[in-house]
Amino acid sequence: MSNYNEMWRSLGLNMEAHDRLLQALPPTYHDVYLTQPNRPQGLEYFDFVVNEIHGLRIQELQEHKQNGGKVIGAFCVFVPEEIVRAAGGICIGLCSGIDIGAAEAEKVLPRNICPLIKSFMGFKLAKICPYFESCDMVVGETTCDGKKKAFEILNDYVPVHVMETPQMKRGRDRELWLEEVRDFARLVEETTGNRLTTETLAKSIREVNGKRRALRRLAELRKNDPAPISGLDSLLIEQIAMYDDVERFTGKVNELCDELDKKVQTGEGVFPSGTPRVIVTGTPMAIPNWKVPHLIETSGAVIVAEELCTGLRYFENEVAEDAGAMDAMLENVAARYLGVNCAVFTPNTGRMERLVQLVREYNADGVIHCALSFCDPYAVEANRVEKVLKEENIPLLKIETGYDQEDAGQLKTRIEAFIEML
């Protein structure tokens, strides 16, 4: 990717630190992804996207900006992508799954904080993320305390608009959230210089729903035994969904699903039929955090679904397409997002109910709850998950881990023992 040096320099990246990041990715990707057996051919596109993660897509963002377009970065699946798109902007996910900027981040954050927060702060402070440096505006939210307070600090380095996400889902919370969505729509109009119209918003809602539908189609195919695609590859696609071009991505996921349809018909899978089936649930796994899924799928199980924000929570609910007026459309957008079962809500019973349903729908043998270290909402909610799954006699393994590899051996032993008893 050396021919992009000029572009990276013009974005103000710290070239030395950025080189270190680029050197870390390919060997990991090779070992985790390219060594998997029976990978479908349609994954070539997604391999290409990872290969070009700081190249071609960044070039596209720069071209978009040169043509007067804006890029808006987000840290949470609560930020309504369809509004950004309707105003001619591009919305990209900025969460990161690698601890390369940790030393910089620790200058402004405590050491013992969620690695996801440390990672995005480190990326900004160390100037190693071309996505961050391409953003005209970044959007935070008041989900967990760590993120909420980190955005105050991040605002010293880049202007951050914070959306107030409620902590409950009552009528008054829905009203608050709708107001936040309306404010966001106004801000996006100001930033992009484009007014939202009912036509542009309706089109954008349809397109983003199209992306969600393609991802749902992929998820449905994973209900088959043998599973036609690995959990690792599915996670990769779900991670890429956060920053790739919406239409191209949707087309490529559908093409892959056509191929998988055929594999299902002929009974071909990536693991033998009867392989123990696992659902992972917990905190998001931002690219390139593949640690636990890799350990699971090299320990004799296949992951059949991710009850994660880099998974089903991102695409299982659609925005209703029935509204004709702008206000009603924004209401539909707001309502869709409050359907996300994030652990910052209290109570969050919808997540437990959904998990039990998923175990039945996907014929799963067990659940692995994976929380990032120092993430209170998910680590504490693991207790509620455990209680409900116990009542339903569903085996559960609880893991807390960060982005480093130090505990990989110990985790593998626990995961193997869990899979053994399924």
Ligand code: BJ8
């Ligand atoms: S909707 S899960 S993307 S907030 S892991 S930073 S909660 S301490 S990421 Fe999330 Fe939106 Fe919820 Fe989804 Fe805090 Fe926990 Fe870290 Fe987290």
